[in-house]
Amino acid sequence: MNYVSGLLSNMYGSSLGLGNAGTAGTPSSSVLARVEQTMAAQRGVAAKLNANINSSQARLSGLGQLQAALSQFQDVAERLAGTGLSTRASTSSTGVLGVATNGKAEPGSHTVKVSQLAQQQILISPEAQTPDTPLGTGSPTVIRIGSGDSSKSITIDSRNNTLQGIAEALKNAGFDASLVRSSTGTSLQLRSASGEASALKISVAGDATVRQLFNGMEQTQAAQDALLTVNGKAIRSADNSIESAIAGTTLNLTGKGETTVTIARDNGQIAKNVESFVSGFNALQDRLGALQKGALKGNQALTQVSAQLGDMVRNAGSNKETLANAGISFDDSGRIKLDKDKLTAAIANDAEGVAKLFTNEGRGLADALGKRLEALGGERSVVSRAMTQADREVDTLQDRKAKMAQALTLQAQALVRMYSQEEQGGGTSSLLDLLA
Numbered sequence: 176m177n178y179v180s181g182l183l184s185n186m187y188g189s190s191l192g193l194g195n196a197g198t199a200g201t202p203s204s205s206v207l208a209r210v211e212q213t214m215a216a217q218r219g220v221a222a223k224l225n226a227n228i229n230s231s232q233a234r235l236s237g238l239g240q241l242q243a244a245l246s247q248f249q250d251v252a253e254r255l256a257g258t259g260l261s262t263r264a265s266t267s268s269t270g271v272l273g274v275a276t277n278g279k280a281e282p283g284s285h286t287v288k289v290s291q292l293a294q295q296q297i298l299i300s301p302e303a304q305t306p307d308t309p310l311g312t313g314s315p316t317v318i319r320i321g322s323g324d325s326s327k328s329i330t331i332d333s334r335n336n337t338l339q340g341i342a343e344a345l346k347n348a349g350f351d352a353s354l355v356r357s358s359t360g361t362s363l364q365l366r367s368a369s370g371e372a373s374a375l376k377i378s379v380a381g382d383a384t385v386r387q388l389f390n391g392m393e394q395t396q397a398a399q400d401a402l403l404t405v406n407g408k409a410i411r412s413a414d415n416s417i418e419s420a421i422a423g424t425t426l427n428l429t430g431k432g433e434t435t436v437t438i439a440r441d442n443g444q445i446a447k448n449v450e451s452f453v454s455g456f457n458a459l460q461d462r463l464g465a466l467q468k469g470a471l472k473g474n475q476a477l478t479q480v481s482a483q484l485g486d487m488v489r490n491a492g493s494n495k496e497t498l499a500n501a502g503i504s505f506d507d508s509g510r511i512k513l514d515k516d517k518l519t520a521a522i523a524n525d526a527e528g529v530a531k532l533f534t535n536e537g538r539g540l541a542d543a544l545g546k547r548l549e550a551l552g553g554e555r556s557v558v559s560r561a562m563t564q565a566d567r568e569v570d571t572l573q574d575r576k577a578k579m580a581q582a583l584t585l586q587a588q589a590l591v592r593m594y595s596q597e598e599q600g601g602g603t604s605s606l607l608d609l610l611a
Contacts, residue, residue, distance in 0.1 A: 206594040210587055217583065224579065228572045235565040237470030238558060241477060244462040245552030251455035252545035253277060254448075263441035264424060271434040273427040280423030280438050287426065288433045289403045293415045295351075296367040296374045296398035301391045302360030306339040310388060316381025318389065320350065322373045331385055338363050341385075363388070367398050370413025374398040401428055442526040446518055452533065452541060453503075453513045460484075460510050476561035480551050485509050487547060498540070501529050 202210075254277045262282075264274040271289055303310065313333030318341075319326055327348050335344055338354055338361055345352035351366040367373040374397070379386040401412040405420040415428040421436065463481050471477040498504070502517030521529050533541040552558050 202591050202595055203598060206591060206598055209594045210590045213590055214583070214587065221579065221583075224572065224576055228569065228576060231565055231568045231572060233470045234474065235562065235569055237466050237474070238476065238562045238565060240462070241466055241471065241480065242552050242558050242562065244459055245480070245548050245558065248455045248459040249545055249548040249552065251452060252541045252548065262423075262438060263444045264436060264438050267435040267437070268432065270430045271432040272429055272436075274436050275425045275427070276438060277423050277425075280421075282438050282440055284438075285406055285421050285436045286433070287403060287405050287420075287436055289401070289428055289431050291399060291402040291431065292428055293369045293401035293413055294396060294399055295369050296365075296394065297396040298365040298375065298392040298394055299355060300338075300363040300388050300393075302357070302362050303338050303388075304360055306354055306356075306361045307337050310336050310338070310341075311382035311384030314382050316379060316385045318345075318385075319378045319380075320345070320348075320375060322367060322375055326376065331381070336382070336385065341388075363392075365392070368413075369398070369415070371398050371400045372413065403428070442522060445522050445526055445530055446515070449503075449518060449529075449533065450513065450515075453511045456544070457510045460508070464508075474561070476557050479557050483547060483551060484544075487543060498532055501532060503532070503540075 254275070262276045262280050264276045264280070266272060266274060272287065313336045316331045316336075318329045318331060320329065321327055327350075329344050329348050331341055331344065335341065342352040342354055342363055345365070353364050353366075355362045355364045365375060367375045377389050377392075379389045401410075401415050401417070403410050403412075403417070403420075405426075408420075410417065410420055417426040417428065418424075420426055421438075424436070424438065426436070463477065463484075466474075466477055467481070500517070501521040502514035504512045504514075506512055518529070531539060533539045535542065550556060
């Protein structure tokens with residue numbers, strides 16, 4: 176049993192990542208007690224370091240949630256720009272594709288023929304008896320894996336030479352790896368990204384058993400591109416979401432076949448899209464409120480985002496009264512209130528006028544919010560900069576944690592040896608001698 180590792184985990188928490196701190200033989204309980212007493216003063220330092228890591232990770236996660244919430248509503252707002260508020264798309268048959276439009280869609284009909292769907296490559300290994308069955312000798316083995324011109328190297332050794340350990344190492348490197356269990360054993364399953372160019376290339380140098388595991392993988396599904404024609408023009412895509420085939424339209428392929436995509440003006444869509452806009456904006460406000468009370472309490476980036484959205488809502492300008500006539504108003508918390516009866520009546524009276532409240536050559540409410548959200552949550556935004564800073568903080572703290580864990584491990588091993596020698600009457604070496 177790894178007695179020293181267990182002692183350190185009890186003292187400092189397993190989250191410190193102390194690794195293998197074993198010593199030869201079995202230390203007595205009195206020796207372990209002396210080690211714990213000697214090292215007790217460092218318990219507070221380790222606890223503070225773990226707390227700082229948890230805090231930084233929580234902030235990074237919160238910023239990620241904030242960015243995702245902004246992006247989600249930005250998509251809603253951008254779909255209503257241009258003709259998107261009053262555009263409807265339909266297909267002549269089911270089971271071939273779904274279709275969505277944005278503000279650049281124009282009325283018209285388009286013939287789409289889908290001959291092949293895009294899909295991932297799926298590989299599955301020979302079975303091992305259990306997920307934790309050691310594979311090979313544990314000697315260092317390098318797995319080179321990737322697709323196209325991009326690849327990563329992953330090292331497998333005695334610490335992770337099991338199916339479970341290999342799967343976790345692959346997942347940590349960003350690959351889709353999982354375990355498949357059956358009545359006869361467990362296999363490693365790998366999935367590539369979608370598309371022909373994403374087929375995995377794998378080479379293994381090192382332990383023969385690990386090499387055999389990967390060399391024996393069976394391909395149960397090949398990576399392939401989607402193949403289709405739109406109005407007779409051939410299109411190839413690595414995934415099943417096609418955005419460039421018809422202007423202002425996204426085709427989501429679901430099966431092989433032929434269908435006609437029809438894009439038409441439909442004022443009946445205005446009320447539905449306005450309700451979607453209101454629902455999306457209020458969901459964003461709710462998410463901001465939750466983050467303000469939780470992971471991003473007092474965070475400067477979130478404060479700036481909330482303040483700018485609030486200013487935009489409060490300063491709706493000359494449109495405010497017109498928006499109210501269309502059933503749109505704002506409460507004190509910044510949420511949008513929608514009077515559906517007023518909206519229906521306004522659309523019946525002047526559908527084009529209602530549409531212009533939301534999208535009017537960049538001056539409507541949806542237009543303005545879409546642009547502001549890009550500035551707040553895009554690649555060079557205040558949120559993106561805050562995420563980069565938080566990510567660096569986590570990396571720095573994790574590096575300190577690794578160095579501290581190594582130092583504690585070495586110190587504990589040396590103390591065990593020294594106290595064990597004293598207990599056995601073998602003299603008293605200095606701690607510096609034992610650390611040498």
